[in-house]
Amino acid sequence: MTIDESVIELDYELVNQNDQNVLILPYSIDAEFKGTKQIIYYKSSVSVQKKLAQSGVESSFAIGNAEDSVFLENRSVEWFGPTLFFSVSLLSQNPNVVSVCLNVLSNYIYEIFKGRSEDPSVKCSFVFEDAKEKQKVSYEGPVSGLKEVEKIYNGRNKKRS
Amino acid sequence: MVGIKNDRRMTFSEIVQEYNSILEQARNLDYLVRDSDLQTEMANKLEIFLVMVKGFKAQAKAHGDEKNANVFFHFQCILNATICSMKMWVALKKSEYQQAWNYLVEAQEYIGYAKRVSEDSYGIDDFYERLKQIESTVFAGFPLFNSLGILTKGGKCSICGKPLEACDHIEDEIYFGSVCRRVDVKDIEINHSAFVKNPKDRRCIITEFEFSPGKIHDYITLKLINEKPQTTDEGKHVQMVMYNMNELDLD
Numbered sequence A: 001m002t003i004d005e006s007v008i009e010l011d012y013e014l015v016n017q018n019d020q021n022v023l024i025l026p027y028s029i030d031a032e033f034k035g036t037k038q039i040i041y042y043k044s045s046v047s048v049q050k051k052l053a054q055s056g057v058e059s060s061f062a063i064g065n066a067e068d069s070v071f072l073e074n075r076s077v078e079w080f081g082p083t084l085f086f087s088v089s090l091l092s093q094n095p096n097v098v099s100v101c102l103n104v105l106s107n108y109i110y111e112i113f114k115g116r117s118e119d120p121s122v123k124c125s126f127v128f129e130d131a132k133e134k135q136k137v138s139y140e141g142p143v144s145g146l147k148e149v150e151k152i153y154n155g156r157n158k159k160r161s
Numbered sequence B: 001m002v003g004i005k006n007d008r009r010m011t012f013s014e015i016v017q018e019y020n021s022i023l024e025q026a027r028n029l030d031y032l033v034r035d036s037d038l039q040t041e042m043a044n045k046l047e048i049f050l051v052m053v054k055g056f057k058a059q060a061k062a063h064g065d066e067k068n069a070n071v072f073f074h075f076q077c078i079l080n081a082t083i084c085s086m087k088m089w090v091a092l093k094k095s096e097y098q099q100a101w102n103y104l105v106e107a108q109e110y111i112g113y114a115k116r117v118s119e120d121s122y123g124i125d126d127f128y129e130r131l132k133q134i135e136s137t138v139f140a141g142f143p144l145f146n147s148l149g150i151l152t153k154g155g156k157c158s159i160c161g162k163p164l165e166a167c168d169h170i171e172d173e174i175y176f177g178s179v180c181r182r183v184d185v186k187d188i189e190i191n192h193s194a195f196v197k198n199p200k201d202r203r204c205i206i207t208e209f210e211f212s213p214g215k216i217h218d219y220i221t222l223k224l225i226n227e228k229p230q231t232t233d234e235g236k237h238v239q240m241v242m243y244n245m246n247e248l249d250l251d
Helices: A044-053 A088-093 A098-112 A145-160 B013-028 B034-064 B064-095 B095-119 B126-140
Strands: A002-010 A020-023 A039-043 A059-061 A071-073 A079-086 A121-129 A134-142 B002-005 B008-011 B145-153 B187-196 B208-214 B215-218 B224-227 B239-241
Touching: A002 A145, A020 A071, A039 A079, A044 A059, A044 A079, A044 A098, A059 B002, A079 A098, A088 A098, A088 A121, A098 A145, A098 B008, A098 B239, A121 A145, A134 A145, B008 B013, B008 B187, B013 B034, B034 B064, B095 B126
Parallel strands: A020 A059, A039 A071, A079 A121
Antiparallel strands: A002 A134, A020 A079, A071 B145, A121 A134, B002 B008, B145 B187, B208 B215, B208 B239, B215 B224
């Protein structure tokens, strides 16, 4: 399992569509947000959006809309998830949203891999915004380890409070 | 729950009885040493029964009975896995090794989908383990497979026909005995190709490899199949399956 943490910059005009929603970012945020390339989302993005909605978490595509988007499918046994962006406003109003999203993702991945893998490999990222910066947490490892992302998020909050 | 076969109504338990009976007969032929004609005949018999099971599934769906539609989907997957296993033995005996490998992988995939509906169905784990053992004893294994990165745009939901972004169905989930997939994708572009240990489709194998300069070998049998004059020392010849168009029967 590898978890990388970094501070990133985003073009806020593009991202700030609805900061009350979880935003689904294109798969290569650094390149895509410069506006020089085609906007591409991971194939799983639409399913993630629907699963989150079933659990009462509204999300939207950060740029463009799902119907006109181009999707990348990596034909690997690994599950590639989109980068989910949590704005400072969303996190302050709904402190449980990260926990809910991680649970939704874990349950969904276990379900679609049932019969094929007991603890499938996943690769996905999360961006947590606060007043100062945007922290990106990139996760790669078994789905059972996704809860570590929540620990990082909670630890970060404790440090700042 | 009832099904209709040749204008005769069958109860659910009669259908299950017939399903168990045909699988029992198939199991007796599911060995390398059984006669290929008998195995082909059995595969045909299973295919006929499969059509019937899919008919029962359609009836359950028409009655809004999702539970039984999913049970019939489970039967459909186990029947398909058994057909693939039978065809694998026949292909092996004809020395069609790549085709045999494809059947083996497809059989394993079908069992995976069957388990999505019911994990504790009788004999399913034994069947899966048996296929794993065949994989490790009959085939030499593949250290790497080909994995494509594909860009797609558009397409419809296989369940309701609407754009997948506009409906409530979720890709790869099972609804009334059918797996939701994105179909009718018009815009497809290959973004990249990579060698990976764990591909989504294990049928995407290396088929030819230049083990020594100028000597091209079949990757499965290792037989020398071609010799070419050495002109440069740039790279090695590798031939592989990029994408297998043969979709599993998941509708």
